[in-house]
Amino acid sequence: MKTDVVIIGAGLAGLSCGLELAEKGRDVVLFEARDWVGGRTASWDENGMLVESGFHRYIGYYQALPHVLARAGVQLNDIIWWEERVEIRTPQHEEPGLFGIAPVHGPLKMIASLIGNNHLLSPLDKASLIPFFVAGYTDFFLNPNKLDYISVYDYAKKYGVRRAAIDYLLVPFSTGLFFRPVKDYSALAFFGLFAPGLTRFYKMRIGAFLGGMTEVMCAPIARAIERRGGKVYTGTPVQRLLAENGQVVGVMLKDEAVRANQVVLATSMDKAQQLLKPLFSEHRWFKPFLNLPTMPAVTIQIDLDRPALPTDRTTFGPGTCLASFSEQSRTTFKHVPGRLSIILTPPERFLNMRPEEVLATVVQDAKKLGMDIKPHIRDFRVISHHADFYSFSPTGYHQQRPGQQTPVQGLKLAGDYTKQPYFATMEGAVVSGLDAAKAILEGR
Ligand SMILES: Cc1cc2nc3c(=O)[nH]c(=O)nc-3n(C[C@H](O)[C@H](O)[C@H](O)COP(=O)(O)OP(=O)(O)OC[C@H]3O[C@@H](n4cnc5c(N)ncnc54)[C@H](O)[C@@H]3O)c2cc1C
Structure with a gap:
């Protein structure tokens, strides 16, 4: 088989890249290892029970994702249920804390949560967060890399955040979002995740999906690619990259070689490392990424x-x-x-x-x-x-994330692990996919 662009992986990065290229008239073929599209935003039948990769929240300030969805014929408000408050439950408190998170869509709830929730956080606990956030966002914009060498916990301690504010607010908004304990969670990731919300605070709110994410979000994007002439093959893992004279020229499936002018590697991170290692383990540009935990x-x-x-x-x-x-x-x-x-x-x-x-x-x-x-x-x-x-560990890993454009002809990277401003999120995956497509369309 021969085609113009092969995309490996039909998560949000691969799907967004595929839609952009197919819309611009390029011949795209997506190969997805699993029997369904969506990657980490998938939902599927797991031995008789409908499951998802994990519960997801859409953040109101996302821009690229809703744009891609609209181009696939999906209106955001048809698939998202908006939440104006989040809840914090602890073993130490009988009554949960309720926190408004939508300054424009639910201002009263937001104000109530700031002056309320005193059973969880005293006024002094809340006040102790002010220097932390002021310093954090100053560092984020002026010296972001410095923040990637310190944990949220140590940063909070440095700025005098009180114990209760760490336990009942910073832990939920770090560990609660990316699972890592607060002492092993980069301050850069913490401030960075909320940073896009600063300029688009009026958009801030979060939403649950009204249905499995493959069904309501990813399958419609895949269908939109196919309507524009692209092809999406599920259950088709790519075994290795094909290279000639230091250039990537296609991919190898189980028993078929597929040649292409461009290959976009849009798998999750470990799979990308596995596919790149046999060819580029000694390449200077790839080395930091191949060592990224x-x-x-x-x-x-x-x-x-x-x-x-x-x-x-x-x-x-x-x-x-x-x-x-x-x-x-x-x-x-x-x-x-x-x-x-x-x-x-x-x-x-x-x-x-x-x-x-x-x-x-x-x-x-x-x-x-x-x-x-x-x-x-x-x-x-x-x-x-x-x-x-x-890894979100505070060891400077952010700098090891690769860009979408590689120095190897015929090879682009996409995926939430590649460098873009939205960290490991759905929006980040979409932005990376669109950036890879842009590089191809511009002939880079
Ligand atoms: C539990 C959990 C909760 C999350 N919560 C949120 C949230 O609330 N909000 C948010 O914005 N983000 C959230 N995320 C993050 C978000 O899901 C990811 O950032 C995003 O889906 C990554 O998309 P991707 O396309 O980069 O990678 P993936 O979705 O991982 O897609 C990669 C695809 O490549 C395929 N693949 C791998 N190897 C091969 C191969 N050899 N050949 C062919 N295909 C291959 C995989 O099967 C997969 O489908 C969460 C993630 C998880 C796991």
Whole structure:
């Protein structure tokens, strides 16, 4: 087979790249290893239970993703359920804290949460966060790399953030989002994730998906690519890159070579490293990326005979293994009476645990947060991501992330691990895919 552009991986990066190129009249073929599209934003049937890669929240300031969706014929408000508040539950407090996160869409709730929640954070605790955020955003804009060598915890200590504010606010907004313990979570990642919200604060709010993400978001993008003449093959893993005279000229499938003018490597990070290593392990440009460590993620998804919580809402469980979670039976998984999707921390603890043990640990910790789910469990699945993310440890790793444009002719990179301003998020994946497409369209 011969084509113009081969894209390896049909996650959001590969799909966005494919849509952009197909719209511009380029011949694109996407090869996806799994039997469904979506990658880390996929939903699928896992031995009789509908699961997702992990519960996701759309952040209101995203720009590239909604644009891609609109071009695929998907209107954001048809697939997103907007939340105006998030909840923080702790083993130490009977009453949860409720925090408004939508300054324009829910200003009163935001103000109420700033002056309220005193059972969780005293006025002094809240005030102790001010110097931390002022210094953090000053450093973020003036000297970002410095922030990648210090953990959120150490940075908070340096600026005098009080214990309760660390435990009940900074932990949810770091560990709760990217699973790593606060002492091993780069301050750069912490401030960077919220930075785009500073200039687009009026857009700030978060949303749950109204349906499995493959169904409502990724499959429509794949169909839009095919409507424009592109091809998307699922269940078709790329085995290796084909190279001639230091140039990438195609890919090798199980028993077929596919030649192409351009190859976009849009897999998750460890898979990209595996495909690049045989060819470029000694290449100066690739070396930092090939040495960039990964980090895992583990989620558990539980079907229940009734909702675990009165509202489907993003909830954090600092002080327990439930980094973040949500009831989803009224939003994403309406076909079951109750559904909890939980992201676990620290992921390494759960990676090689038997699923029954994971469930038992979660049931115990859920009880500490006021949720007695044991009698109501119908089914559950543990979904692990062994090495999909680049590491958020505070060791300067951010600088090892590669750009989309490589020095090798015929090869572009896309994926949330590549350098773009949105870190490891859906928006970051889309931006990287569009950047790779742009480089191809501009003949770079
Ligand atoms: C539990 C969890 C929660 C998250 N929560 C959020 C959130 O709330 N908000 C947010 O914005 N982001 C969130 N993210 C991050 C977001 O999902 C990712 O940043 C984004 O989906 C990455 O997209 P990608 O296209 O770069 O990579 P992926 O989605 O990983 O896509 C890569 C694709 O390449 C395929 N592939 C790999 N090897 C091969 C091969 N050899 N041949 C062919 N195909 C191959 C894979 O199967 C996969 O489909 C979360 C992620 C996880 C895991």
